[in-house]
Amino acid sequence: MIIGVPKEIKISENRVGLTEAGVRQYVSEGHTVIVEKDAGVGSGISNEQYEKAGAKIIDTKKEVYAKADMIQKVKEPLPDEYELMRENQILYTYLHLAAEAKLTKVLCERKVKAIAYETIQLDNGSLPLLTPMSEVAGRMATQIGAFYLQKDHGGKGILMGGVTGVKPAKVTIIGGGVVGTNAAKMAVGLGASVTILDVNTARLEYLDDIFQGRCMTLFSNAKNIEDSVKESDLVVGGVLITGHKAPTLVSKEMVSSMSKGSVVVDVAVDQGGCIETCRPTSHTNPTYEVDGVIHYCVPNMPGVVPRTSTYALTNVTLRYGSMIAAMGVEDAVAKSPALLKGLNTYGGHVVYEPVAKDLHMEYKPYKI
Numbered sequence: 019m020i021i022g023v024p025k026e027i028k029i030s031e032n033r034v035g036l037t038e039a040g041v042r043q044y045v046s047e048g049h050t051v052i053v054e055k056d057a058g059v060g061s062g063i064s065n066e067q068y069e070k071a072g073a074k075i076i077d078t079k080k081e082v083y084a085k086a087d088m089i090q091k092v093k094e095p096l097p098d099e100y101e102l103m104r105e106n107q108i109l110y111t112y113l114h115l116a117a118e119a120k121l122t123k124v125l126c127e128r129k130v131k132a133i134a135y136e137t138i139q140l141d142n143g144s145l146p147l148l149t150p151m152s153e154v155a156g157r158m159a160t161q162i163g164a165f166y167l168q169k170d171h172g173g174k175g176i177l178m179g180g181v182t183g184v185k186p187a188k189v190t191i192i193g194g195g196v197v198g199t200n201a202a203k204m205a206v207g208l209g210a211s212v213t214i215l216d217v218n219t220a221r222l223e224y225l226d227d228i229f230q231g232r233c234m235t236l237f238s239n240a241k242n243i244e245d246s247v248k249e250s251d252l253v254v255g256g257v258l259i260t261g262h263k264a265p266t267l268v269s270k271e272m273v274s275s276m277s278k279g280s281v282v283v284d285v286a287v288d289q290g291g292c293i294e295t296c297r298p299t300s301h302t303n304p305t306y307e308v309d310g311v312i313h314y315c316v317p318n319m320p321g322v323v324p325r326t327s328t329y330a331l332t333n334v335t336l337r338y339g340s341m342i343a344a345m346g347v348e349d350a351v352a353k354s355p356a357l358l359k360g361l362n363t364y365g366g367h368v369v370y371e372p373v374a375k376d377l378h379m380e381y382k383p384y385k386i
Contacts, residue, residue, distance in 0.1 A: 019049050019050070019087045019088055019343045019344075019346075020049070020050045020051075020052060020085055020086050020087045020088070021036075021044055021049055021050070021051045021052070021086060021087070021088050021089075021090055021339075021343060022051075022052050022053075022054075022076075022082040022083065022085060022086025022088070022089050022090070023035045023036045023041075023051065023052070023053040023054065023057055023073075023082070023089075023090055023091065024054045024057060024079045024082045024083065024089065024091055024099075025054045025055075025056060025057035025079065026057075026060075026091065026092055026093055026321075027079075027096055027098060027099070028093045028096060028318055028321070029300040029301060029302055030300060030301030030302055030318075030321055030322060031060075031092065031093055031318050031321040032060025032061060032321055032322065032324035033060070033061060033092040033093075033318075033320065033321055033324045033327050033328045033331065034057050034058045034060065034061050034063065034091075034092065034324070034328050035057075035089075035090040035091040035092050035111065035331075035335075036051070036053070036090055036332055036335075037058075037061075037063060037328060037329055037332040038058075038063055038067045038068055038070070038071040038073075039071070039332065040332040040335075040336050040339075041053070041068055041071040041072055041073045042071040042072060043336055043340065044339070044340070044343060045071065045072035045073070046072075047340060047343065047344065049343050050074070051068075051072065051073040051074070052073065052074045052075075052076045052082055052085055052086060053065075053068045053073045053074070053075055053076065053082075054075075054076055054077075054078070054079055054082045055075050055076065055077050055078075058328075060324050061324040061325055061327075061328040061329075062324075062325050063328075079099070079102065080102055083099070083102035083103065083104070083107075084102075084104075086107070087107065087108060088107070088108035088109075088110055088339075088342060088343060089103075089107065089108065089109050089110065089111070090110045090111065090335070090339060091109075091110075091111040092111060092112060092318075092321075092328075092331065093111065093112055093318055093321075094111060094112060094113050094114060094115075094118060094121055095109070095111075095121065095124075097120075100121075100124045100128075103124070103125070103128050103130050104128060104130075105128060105129040105130075106129060106130075106131060107128075107130055107131070108130075108131045108133065108342060108347055109125070109130050109131065109132045109133065110133045110135075110335070110338075110339060110342065111133075111134070111135060112134065112135045112136055112151075112288075113132060113134035113135075113136070113362055114134070114136060114288045114289055114317075115132075115134065115362055115363075115368075115370075115373045115377070116261060116262055116263040116289060116290065116372060116373050116376040116377065117263055117288065117289055117290040119377050119379075122362075122363065122368060122373065122377055122379065123379075125362075125363040126363055126366050126367060126368065126379075127366070129365055129366045130363060131347045131361070131363070131364050131365075132361070132362045132363040132364075133338075133342070133347070133357070133360045133361055133362065134261075134360055134362045134370070135147035135148060135335060135360070136148045136260075136261075137260060137261045137359050137360050137362065137370060137372075138338060138356050138357055138359060138360035139260060139356055139359040139360075140356050141355070141356075145260060146334050146356075147331075147334050147335055147338070147360075148196075148258075149196050149334070150327075150330035150331060150333065150334055151320050151327060151330070151331065152195070152196035152197045152200070152256075152258075152285075153196060153200045153330075154319070154320040154323060154326060154327050154330065155197055155200075155285045155319045155320055156196060156197035156198065156199065156200030156201040156203075156204075156254075156256060156285065157200045157201065157203070157204050158319050158320070158323065159197070159201045159204075159254045159256070159283040159285055159319070160178075160189070160201050160204035160205045160208065160210075160252075160254070161204060162283055162314055162319075163178075163189070163205075163252035163254065163281045163283050163314075164178045164187075164208060164252075166281045166305065166312050166314060167187060167251060167252065167279070167280075167281055169279075172279065172305070172307070172312055173279045173280075173281060173312060174251065174277065174278065174279025174280060175279070176251050178205065178208040178209060178210045178252075179208045179209025179210060180209065185211070186209050186210050186211050187210045187211065187251040187252060188210070188211050188213075188249055188250045188251050188252075189201075189202075189205045189210045189211065189212045189213070189250065189251065189252045189253075189254070190212075190213045190215070190246040190247055190249075190250040190252070190253045190254070191205070191212065191213070191214045191215070191253075191254045191256060192215050192238065192243065192253070192254065192255050192256060192257055192267055192268065192292060193215070193216060193238075193255070193256035193257040193258065193286075193292070194214045194215070194216035194218070194221045194222060194225050194235070194256075195216075195221075195256060195257075195258055197254075197256030197258070197285045197286075198214055198216070198254070198256040199214075199225065199228075201254045201256060201285075202214055202225070202229065202233055205233075205252075206229060206232050206233055210252075212229075212232070212233035212234070213233065213234045213235075213236055213246050213250075214233055214234070214235050214236070215235075215236045215237070215238035215242060215243060215246065216235070216237075216238050217237065217238045219237065222235040222236075222237065238267070243267055243268060243272065244272050244275075247268055247272045247273070247275065247276060248272065248275040248276065250276060250280060251277075251280050251281070252280065252281045252282075252283070253268065253276070253280075253281070253282045253283070253293070254282075254283050254284075254285065255267070255268065255282070255283070255284040255285055255286050255287075255291065255292040255293045255296070256285050256286065256292075257286050257292040258286065258289065259289075259372075260372065261370055261371075261372030261373055262289070262372045262375075262376055263289055263290040263376045264286040264289040264290045264291055264292045265292060266291070266292060266293070266294050267292045267293075268282075268292065268293040268294060268295075269294050270294045270295050270308070273293065273294070273295045273308055273309065273311050274308075274309045274311075276309075276311050277310075278309075278310030278311070279310065279311075279312070280310075280311050280312070281311070281312045281313075281314065282295075282296075282311060282312070282313050282314070283314045283315075284296040284313070284314075284315045285319065287315040287316070287317050288317040288318070291315065293313075293315075295308045295311075295313060296313060296315045297313075297315060298315055298316075298317050299313075299314070299315045299316050300316060301316055301318075301321060301322055304316050338350075338354070338356075338357050338360070341353070341354060341357065342357075347361070347364070351384070351386065352386045358384065358386070361384055364384050367380065367381075367382035368380065368381055368382065369381075369382060369383060369384040371383075
């Protein structure tokens, strides 16, 4: 199979779909890898390193799409790439289609076999290809929150950990999954006063256990969210319902109740966001204010720590990528139930029910 790796074009997206180690693995398995010129530069991977690993460097994105049987990338295709995709081409990337109606229609119209990293799901409910980027985004959320709480960046002028005799910052994290847990690790490490809310009591027990009382756990309901948000200096939204648009859990009224110079970071923005006042921003213009509260809502947060993110991503995508390249989509999803859940569009139809439901599109189950 010919595997194509295009250069990402989303604003400040410096990650790349494959490391040089990934190229070497595919080539050793008998596949051809073509990489768009300078695709890896943002992650510190040169054209020469790719060539040394066995890849062919291609000058244009158009040529990569034209030649490749499978496109392996990081972020969803943007409008400039829509025309480049063709019938029966395999697209293997993060898609987040529940928040992307136009892209979903294009994938169906062009009959692309689209596999979304974020919906590949194991029997235990875990999302192995989403986990490393959720770890990165969760840790970044706290780091970014601390940055914007500084007075010189528009915040109220609070140090996350406080100092002797002075209260630390209050941090509320909505969602106790991978994002929330990693945000909490960083916040606790900085000495903040941390509250995590989740609807899963078993998860709250687990968080109580691993943090050993260093952060408060609360059951996530409207009252507890409202009370926690009102008192917070930093609110991190980390809610995920696999494949679905994120539920709105923090209302505009709750945000308005926060004191001026507080910060919200909505990591769920790529799935529509769980904070009502959230709208997607970019790394070049990452924040805006609503009622004096700073909002950071960048959908591709890990894109600015690409060296870490790209290598973490290839570590988990290669296993399934190898299966697809060796067998084709049809045989690979027949063999792997986890990979079957990753299949979002096939043969001109949405074959992943949560996406079809959220976008009010026809759902046609994929038949093995």
